[in-house]
Amino acid sequence: MTEPQPHPSGVELLEVRRVRLVEADPPRVSPEERRVMNREWDALVAVNPSFFDGPVAVCVGAEWEAPHSLAVSWARATYRLFALRRVEGAIAWLPSLFVGVLQPTDDGRLLVGRMSPSTAAPGRWQLPGGCVEPPPGDGEPLDLAALRRHAARELAEETGIETPPDDLTLWCVTRGAESNLGFLFLAPHLPPHLLHERFAALVSSETALGRDPELDRIALVGAPTELADLGGPLVNYLEPVVGRYADAVHGH
Template identity: 60%
Template sequence: MTKARKALTPTGVDLFDVPRLRLVEAAPPRLSPADEAARDRAWQRAMAANPDLFDGPVVACAGAAWEGPRRLVLSWTRVTYRHFALRRVPGNRAWLPSLFVYVVQPTDDGRMLIARMSQATSTPGRWQLPGGSVEPPQDGEELDEAALRGHAARELVEETGVDLPARQLALWAVTRGAHRSIGLAHLAPPRPATELHEGFEAMTAAERNAGRTPELDRITLVSSPAELAGLAGPHVDYLEPIVRRYTDTAR
């Protein structure tokens, strides 16, 4: 990403306006035997701390560059969650950053929904926006903007109970934060606050009745970045810049 397009926020998270996006598949990362061994040891330690972790297929970001003034090109590659365990190895730089989607869900009175991760996740108690890692496409399918909207819509309904057509989501911002991870923020249409709370309560109750632990255990609505300081627990690095951007543009 070029310096000319970079906008560094006070928290150290890069936030970009990206009107257009192009995704290109790259070859999987090649790790040395020493890096593979270090990755596997770190993954085993993570599994011992949280047996609910799953080494499923996921996408990593292999590169990012501007193609002209208005289109960002993201190179992506197929890995599994185990790959990101290399972040835990001091001094190791062989890992690639993650690529994930998340949703800015506003209310019709100008607030936005944020959520807390449950104790069964890898980041218990952390506040963030509904979303998750991008999964690689199936054979014959493409990873493009439409597919990313589909990922974001599925994460939104699975985590909050908000069900909407993927076409109603719009790419709204791109963030680059901790571990160089790339987050693709999608903006949803506003909904009444009561509808969001009732939908979340119904969804989490259904999950527990089915014997599953919801990924999110609480939602709240905020109208300014200052309100984040009053929340018990940490919050993901992109949250403050995204809340600030939304509340500034909503005024």
């Protein structure tokens, strides 16, 4: 299968219809890199105490098995491993796996959200979503159905929009310059006013419980040119994804 040309952002949008995920051995971290990793992680937590070193799935590798069919090797780790990205020359770090949801409106726009100050990327605009978590270890597989359930949960937790996982369709897989893989799912269209109402209700509920919402603002965008009006940094996949979706809506 022909490899797509990267967007100027360095992100590729892969046409994927089937995904096979295979668990691999966790990354080996040398004693020296572990000391550096722990030091960097402690520094991050000192700045933002809300950081939690929970379980996460990392990408060991990905390759085409057939046209539109991707095999992905993944391993169990914790968020602490990502601190090695901040260390020049570190070799034990691995790319991330994440899910995202394209939530369209009836008029052809997409919902994007701004990460709140308590998150790992405060102020950054992105699709609702998050890093993939590994199965709890009771025999439940990490497969496309599990990714779909995770995407539906992230959408509900970040925007208040409850969507059955089976209503989410794999739209594409993004591959960043650092080989991070993102599984993007398309949700059913909803009226714009409903998206704003659900988000406002979620923010009100989280605030009443003394918690910061993961997104502190949402916006609806219909073209890449509108992203500049958001007034903040963008996750690297956002511009090419919005562009491709807008082209599909307008039949380009």
